[in-house]
Ligand SMILES: Nc1ncnc2c1ncn2[C@@H]1O[C@H](COP(=O)(O)OP(=O)(O)OP(=O)(O)O)[C@@H](O)[C@H]1O
C-alpha cells in the first residue's frame with residue numbers, strides 16, 4: 130500500500146430524491162493516474178454519484194476527501210478548484226463561439242481589459258495538442274463533429290489544471306473511430322498522471338480501458354474489480370444484476386410476411402444525389418449500419434416525414450404515402466424513436482404517463498377530451514413491461530435516469546401500435562439487462578407482424594438483432610447483407626466503402 | 635370495471651381538477667394579494683365598501699379576460715404585445731360603427747369580434763408560416779392598430795351617449811345576489827367565469843390543451859410526436875386577440891367613452907404581468923387559470939390601493955406596481971430555490 134492518500138475519496142455518501150433513494154452509503158476512491166470505470170444498471174445511481182463528486186449536487190450525507198483533506202463543494206467551481214472536472218453527457222459548449230473561446234470561456238486572458246486573442250489562440254492550441262486535436266483554435270465549434278467537440282471539452286477541463294476528469298457515458302454518441310481516439314487520449318492522460326472516472330454500459334470498452342471497476346446496484350456499492358486481469362464480461366454482469374444474463378444470442382428469424390414499407394428512389398434532403406430503395410416485410414427486423422454521418426438518421430427522418438423526401442416515393446402497407454410531416458407518417462402507421470431523446474423524444478418537465486400517451490392521445494380521446502383512465506392504464510402496462518424504474522407514473526421524466534428516459538420514449542411509440550417501427554440508436558444508454566429485454570420485446574413484436582428498421586452504431590446490436598442489414602456509406606446504400614452474410618467484417622467493409630464478401634451465393 | 639375503481643377514479647379526477655387550479659406555485663401570490671388587501675383595508679375605510687368591492691370584482695373580470703388570452707400565447711412560448719391596441723381599436727370601432735355609421739348591433743359586435751380573430755390569425759400566420767418572432771410581430775401590431783384607430787376616428791373620443799342601454803348592460807349590469815343594498819355581482823364577472831371555466835377545461839382536460847403545454851416545453855419533441863405545432867400556435871394567437879377584442883368591447887360598453895390616443899394603453903402589460911404573477915412562465919409550457927385570476931386581481935387591487943390609501947402618489951403608480959410585482963417574483967423564486975435545496979424527506 131502506498132502511504133500517499135488517494136487523489137479523491139468519498140465515504141458513506143447518501144442522496145435521496147422524493148420517492149427514491151438514489152445513493153445509500155456509497156464509497157469510492159480513485160488513485161493517481163488511474164482509470165476507474167463505474168458501472169451499474171439504469172437508475173443505479175451512477176450519474177448521481179458523479180454529480181456529487183463534481184459539485185453539481187450536494188450529498189445528503191457522507192464525507193469527501195481530496196488528497197486526504199476533507200472538502201465540501203458548494204458548486205462546480207469549488208470542485209474545479211480542487212482539480213475535479215465533469216465532462217457533461219450533454220456537451221456543455223457554446224457552439225456560437227470558436228474553439229479557443231470555448232476553452233477559455235469565463236477565464237479569458239485579457240490585455241488592457243480587452244480579450245487577448247493571440248494568447249488565447251496560442252494556449253488553446255497547446256491544450257488541443259494534448260488531446261490529439263490538430264485544428265485551428267479559431268474554428269467555429271459548430272463545424273466540429275460531436276466526437277471532436279467532446280475532445281474540446283476535455284481540453285477545456287485540462288486547461289483548468291484538472292487532476293480528475295469525470296465522464297458520464299462519453300462514448301454513447303461517438304462513432305467507433307471517435308471512441309478509439311478518445312481512448313487513446315485517456316491513456317495518454319493517464320500516463321501524464323491525470324485520473325479518469327467514467328461511466329459506460331459498454332462492457333467491452335470497460336475491459337479495454339479500465340484499471341479498476343466499481344459496481345453500483347440500487348444505489349449501493351455492489352463490489353469492485355481491482356485488477357485488470359479480473360475485469361471480464363460475465364463477472365461484471367453478475368455484479369451489476371445479481372445474476373447471470375445470457376449473452377445476447379441471435380434469435381431465430383420470423384417468417385417474413387407481406388411488404389409493409391417500401392421506398393423507391395427516395396432522395397433525402399441531406400444526400401439528394403443518392404436515391405435509396407428498400408423493402409421491409411412484416412415480421413422483419415432490419416438493421417442499418419454505417420459510420421456516423423453516413424446518412425442513416427437522415428434516412429429515418431425522411432421516411433418519417435421530418436425531413437421530407439426531395440424525390441422518390443414510398444408505400445406503407447400497400448398504400449402510397451410519402452409523408453411530408455410526422456403527422457402523415459404516424460397516420461400511415463410509422464413510428465420513430467428518435468436519436469436524441471432529450472431534444473426530440475421527451476417533454477422533460479411532463480410526467481411519465483403524459484409522455485407515454487402523447488402520440489396515442491388523439492386517437493384515444495373522447496371528442497377531444499383526454500381519457501385519463503386510459504392514460505393511467507397505458508402507464509400501468511408499459512412501466513412493468515419495459516421495467517422502467519420510476520417512483521410513479523406522475524414523476525416528471527427529467528428526474529429519471531438516462532436509460533429509463535429512453536424506455537419512456539420507446540413506450541410512447543409502442544403505445545400507438547405502429548405497423549413499422551423505426552428506431553434510431555434504440556438502446557443508447559441502456560444497461561445490458563434492459564437491452565436484452567428490449568431485444569426480446571422487439572423480437573416478440575416482430576413475431577406479431579411488426580416491421581422494424583433500426584439504426585445502430587453498435588456492431589453487436591446489428592449482429593444479434595437484425596435479420597438483414599443495410600449498410601450505408603456517405604449517403605448511399607452501400608449494400609445489403611442477409612443473415613448468412615452478416616458478419617462484422619462484411620459490415621465494416623461496406624461501411625468503409627468497399628464491397629462485401631459473399632459467403633452464401 | 636368495479637364500483638370501487640370508479641369511485642377511486644372519480645376521487646382522483648376531482649383531485650386532479652383541484653390540483654389543476656391550486657398549484658403550489660400560486661400560493662405565494664395568493665398570500666401577496668391577501669397582504670395588499672389587508673393593508674388597503676387598514677389604510678382606508680373605503681376599501682371594504684360594497685361599491686368598491688364590486689368595482690374591484692368588475693375590473694378583475696375585465697383584465698382577467700385579457701390575461702387569459704395572452705396566457706395561451708405565453709404557454710406556447712410566445713408573447714402578445716398588441717392587446718392594448720386591439721382593445722383600443724375595438725373600443726373605438728364599436729361606437730363609431732354603431733353611432734356614426736348606423737350599423738346594427740349584431741353586425742357591429744360580430745364585426746369587431748371577427749376583426750379580433752382575424753388579427754390573431756394574421757399574427758399566428760406570420761409567426762408560424764413566416765417564422766417571424768412573436769415579439770416583433772405583435773410589437774408592430776401594437777403600433778399599427780392604435781394608429782389605425784386614431785386615424786379612422788381622427789382622434790375623436792367615441793361613445794354611445796345615452797343610447798344602446800341594452801347592449802351596454804352586458805358590461806354595466808349588476809345582479810343583487812344578496813338582496814337590495816347588498817353586494818351586487820357585476821355581469822362582467824359572469825362572462826369572465828364562463829371564459830375561465832372553458833379555458834381551464836380546454837387546457838387541463840382536452841387533447842389540444844395537452845398539446846399546447848407540450849409544445850410550449852419542447853416544440854421539437856411535440857413535432858416528432860405528430861402534433862401539428864403550427865396549427866396549435868395559430869389557435870393560441872387567435873384566442874389571444876379574440877379575447878382582447880371581447881375585452882375591448884366590454885371596456886367601452888362599461889366606460890362609454892373611448893379616447894383613441896390612450897384607450898387600452900398599457901393593458902397588454904397588465905395582462906402579461908397578471909399572467910406571469912399567476913404562474914405562467916415566459917419560457918412557455920406553464921400556466922394555471924386560477925393563477926391568472928389571482929394575478930389580475932392583484933393588479934386591480936394595487937391600483938385600488940394607491941387610489942384609496944395614497945392618492946398623493948398617483949403619479950408614481952407605475953413605480954409602485956412595478957416594485958410590488960418585482961418583489962413578488964423575487965420572493966417566489968427564492969421560495970422555489972429554498973424548496974429545491976432542502977433535502978427531500
Ligand atoms: N433530480 C432528481 N430527482 C428525483 N429523482 C432523481 C433525480 N436524479 C436522479 N434521480 C433518481 O435517482 C436514481 C439514480 O439515478 P441516476 O441518474 O444516478 O442513475 P444512473 O445510474 O446514472 O442510470 P443510467 O444508467 O440510466 O444513466 C434514479 O432512480 C433516478 O430516477
Ligand SMILES: [Mg+2]
Pocket residue numbers: 175176177297530531532
Ligand atoms: Mg446516468
